[in-house]
Amino acid sequence: MYGCPIVAEVAVEQAQTPRAGPASVLTATGVTRRYGEGDTAVTALDDVSVQIERDRLTAVMGPSGSGKSTLMHILAGLDTPTEGSVTIEGIEITTLSDNDLTKLRRDHIGFVFQFFNLLPMLTAEENMTLPLSIAGRSPDPDWMKTVIDETGLRDRLTHRPSELSGGQQQRVAVARALLSRPTVLFADEPTGNLDSAASEEVLKLLRRAVDTADQTVVMVTHDAHAAAIADRILFLSDGRLVRDLPAASEDQIIEAMKTLGG
Amino acid sequence: MLKVAVKGLATRRLRAVLTALAIVLGVALVAGTYVLTDSLHADLGSVYQTIYKNTAASITGRNAIDTGANAANGGSVPTFSQSLLARVRRLPGVAQAEGGVSGTAQLVLGGKTVSFGSSPTLGYSVDPSAPQLSSLKLISGHWPAATEMVVDSNTASKKHLKVGQLVGVQADGPVLHLTISGIVKFGSASSLGGTTLTGFTLATAQRLFQKPGQLDSINVAAKSGTSPQQLVNEIKPILPRDAQVRTGAQQAQTDTNSLDSSLGFLNTLLLAFAGIALFVGAFVIANSLSITIAQRTREFATLRTLGASRRQVLRSVLAESLIVGVLASIVGLVVGIFLAKGLFALFNAVGLSLPNSGTVLRTRTIIVALLVGIIVTMLASLRPALRATRVDPIAAVREGSTLPPGRFARFRTPGSAVVILLGFLAIVLGLFVAHGTGPVLALMGAGAILVFIGLSLLSARFVPGMALWIGWPATVVAGAVGRLARDNAMRNPQRTASTASALMIGLALVTLVSIMAAGIISNFKGAVNAQFGGDYAVVADNNFSPIPISAGEAAARAPGVIAVGDVRGDEDKVFGSTDDLTAVSPGVAQTITVKWVHGSQRTFAALGSTGAIVPKSFASKHNLTAGSPVTILTPTGGRATFRVRGIFNPPNGNSPFGSVTISAARFDQLYRQPQNIFSIVKMRGGETAANRAALRRALSGFPGAKVQTRSQFINGQISGLSSVLNILYVLLGLSIIISLFGIVNTLVLSVFERTREIGMLRAIGTSRRQIRRMIRHESVITALIGSVLGIVLGIAFGALLSARVSQITFTIPVGKLIVFLIASWIVGLIAAIFPARRASRLSPLQALAYE
Helix, strand or coil: CCCCCCCCCCCCCCCCCCCEEEEEEEEEEEEHHHHHHHHHHEEEEEEEEEECCCCEEEEECCCCCCCCCHHHHHHHHCCCCCCEEEECCCCEEECCCHHHHHHHHHHHEEEECCCCCCCCCHHHHHHHHHHHHHCCCCHHHHHHHHHHHHHCHHHCCCCCCCHHCCCHHHHHHHHHHHCCCCCCCEEEHHHHHHHHCHHHHHHHHHHHHHHCCEEEEEEEECCHHHCCCCCCCEEEECCCEEEEECCCHHHHHHHHHHHHHC | CHHHHHHHHHHHHHHHHHHHHHHHHHHHHHHHHHHHHHHHHHHHHHHHHHHHHCEEEEECCCCCCCCCCCCCHHCCCCCCCCHHHHHHCCCCEEEEEEEEEEEEEEEECCCCCCCCCCCCEEECCCCCCCCHHHHHHEEEECCCCCCCCEEEEHHHHCCCCCCCCCEEEECCCEEEEEEEEEEEEEEECCCCCCEEEEEEEHHHHHEEEEEEECCCEEEECCCCHHHHHHHHHHHHCCCCEEEEEEEHHHHHHHHHHHHHHHHHHHHHHHHHHHHHHHHHCCCCCCCHHHHHHHHHHHHHHHHHCCCCHHHHHHHHHHHHHCCCCCCCCHHHHHHHHHHHHHHHHHHHCCCCCCCCCCCCCCCHHHHHHHHHHHHHHHHHHHHHHHHHHHHCHHHHCCCCCCCCCCHHHHHHHHHHHHHEEEEEEHHHHHHHHHCCCCHHHHHHHHHHHHHHHHHHHHHHHCCCHHHHHHHHHHHHHHHHHHHHHHHHHHCCHHHHHHHHHHHHHHHHHHHHHHHHHHHHHHHHHHHHHHHHCCCCEEECCCCCCCHHHHHHHHCCCCEEEEEEEEEEEEEEEEEEEEEEEECCCCEEEEEEEECCCCCCCCCHHCCCEEEEEEEHHHHHHCCCCCEEEEEEEEECCCCEEEEEEEEEEEEHCCCCCCCCCEEEEHHHHHCCCEEEEEEEEEECCCCCCCHHHHHHCCCCCCCCEEEEHHHHHHHHHHHHHHHHHHHHHHHHHHHHHHHHHHHHHHHHHHHHHCCCHHHHHHHHHCCCCHHHHHHHHHHHHHHHHHHHHHHHHHHHHHHHHHHHHCCCCCCCCCHHHHHHHHHHHHHHHHHHHHHHHHHHHHCCCCHHCCC
């Protein structure tokens, strides 16, 4: 229903480099984010530099107030750093105008939110295709079919969010993010509002997206179980990047968290 | 709890202000109305007091019938013989006595009459030896001699008239050429609106107004030691039967009273519109409060878990609206004072000039405005406040809990349908059963209110359906965001319905007015087309003033004229009530065609001195048949009996004649100052440029008269109606502005409620422009739903009214309705500006923010 193409507002910027480019798709250099001025200033991120590798699932962990959400907002272009630079596929995003950022989101970024954030008046399918509809594009039918099958929502397509369980709603949200094949998919506490069974489904889905569809995923979580599916785990504490672990088990992650005092 | 209410308001300042705006406007209209009419009263009242300041006694003609005519312009108040003046002057208590005549006199400059809109053009005689007794006050120059005149300063400056200049003046006779000797003003008024004032010597004025040897009034100054009452007692014995005497104070009071009755009507009319605006305002407030209260479910639940009783929650909500009501009413009062000035400007703009020299704010105005504003706010907040009390404490801990449905939610659809039916029943009763203006208006008003309330409740049922097709163009134009806009409008049908209903009220009334106007106009056109048997009409330049009989005679001398039918008019008293009497010259037989029940066209020419024609409705009311006697009483006390010779049936009550029509010859004997209302001319060859030019040439001595074709005549006669219509549209426009604020309110509240959703849309690639578009389309869809409902309702009201009133032929003014729809679309666009901007400024981070 939402596949109707709209008049493209601005020609879509095609700055994408080929998929087989360098290993790092997203680079943050010396990123600092301060809120407020003078004595009351709070430093949420303090000189963080990080490279996110292509086709991998990177988890960002840390206790509350560690700056992990701020980092994700800045990496995704939702927030602007006080200092430092962020590039996605070589595009410097910290200086982009609001319109260019909107285009960047359409082309390069997908989101999965903790509270699903589906539109209540749209069906599951309409919710999935919403970003494409807004951009005035149509979904690739083969890819659409694959995503629907992967998320197991085929018999739920005409349901509205209120008729879906939390896990199903989050799978719709994942499908929505995957459909536009974003350069990076950001997931913000994707299991934070789900029971363990539903969490498991969503985590598997994200993992499969990386393994079978070469999707780059950045997941912010404070759940060690969720972080255990990652290829790499970044730990933040007091606004600094303190550890950078390769894939680890849940126990190892919990141990690592303890050393941070989280 | 009061503290909670105050703090709550302070944090929701924007929402409080938006809610209050509706009340501010309504109160402003109430206050503005009172200020306007009070100022007019004070202004004109003081004018009359000043005029009669030096007049101890005033002698005027005695009107045999109660015409309620304005004594200031002479009207049809009868004159009396000038010989009385000499006798009055000889009385021992009289210091000075000034005899005067007055009437309508038009300045003629360059062959054209001077007038400002439809403002009056008044002419007076002045006695240079007793200027203190005159209504006119000299500003510069000197009082006029025989071939001179004075003119008011306003007209002089607008038309660049100077002392020493030669100008033309025409009243009831031929044009006189006079030199301006001085500039004057009327009493103490700085301005009488666009009124033109002229002053002449008594002899010149008598020539102008064709009142030779006659006077309209004698103003008398008493010798010191003689009280006004003593003076009146002295004068009384020497008065002829057709004159009366009052003290100056009484005369001023009489003039002020006649003024007050017309101001009273204006006051009532404006207050009715203020009432409509407040009613719409109440809708807006009730809706805004419902939304805010739904959004604050959590807050109320928290208060309840902290131990607040239901009563305390209720009190806190009502306290909030009390504060809003008080503040809004105070602001509204202040705005109202400015609005009064705006209304002055409005009336001036449409040509109904009002004098304006100061603003009067009475205590009554303050009290009424504040009380009305506060009470309306409190009433509107009652239902939402009661709903707030039904919030369960558990809602405090539940994610996304909503307000429990009202206790009567189940009965909503049947209930609102019953309310609508009751409303229509009341309207039908008012129209077809009730008698007397009071009950009719009360029933219709109450009925309309019930229909509006019922429909606002019921319309939630068809909002989704309407949004689906009204929103269709948005989905085509704006694609995905258009669809989202439509879905948003359908999402909370009651909210959309309530918001749209405020606009519905304004549009229903605007539609009704336009249907009435179209009905009256089409009816009038039909009637003129059926009855206008000539080629041209000769009417006054302003379309309604009487014109000299000699104009008709001059027209008859034009080459090619076959017949001229003159229609004269004045007032009479017949069967106990004051009514319009007309008279026809024989030429009417060939120029005005009526449908005869009894008699024929030839009857017009065969009335003689005792024949009369009456319309069918008058005949049946008084059981008149051919030969029945009809006795009339003229303003000068003349009595005459006529026999019914003809009965005619005017189409839909649109008659060119009064209740009794006699021959012009007899009329000229009965009335002292016979004048034509219009003449219809039939010419060889019909409507041709040559004929028109010939008529114009024949009438060149009458600059106050003009020649019109049939369609020009129709338009000219309707032009007065369009002034009235424009005022009604502007006044109803205020209600529409209030409903615009209602849409702004709802949108701002919805945007606030959907903060996270809008943030998500931004995060998944929606541009700011698209967000603005989405809100704009939602706004337009809401506005159009309101206007479609309003127009349908207005058509229904219009159909009912036309079924009752024969002068209105039910006509749907399609063009006007399309204009209204476009206007509503613009209202939607304007209403969306601010909310759309707020929505587009929301950061995508909002979607990720935790509760």
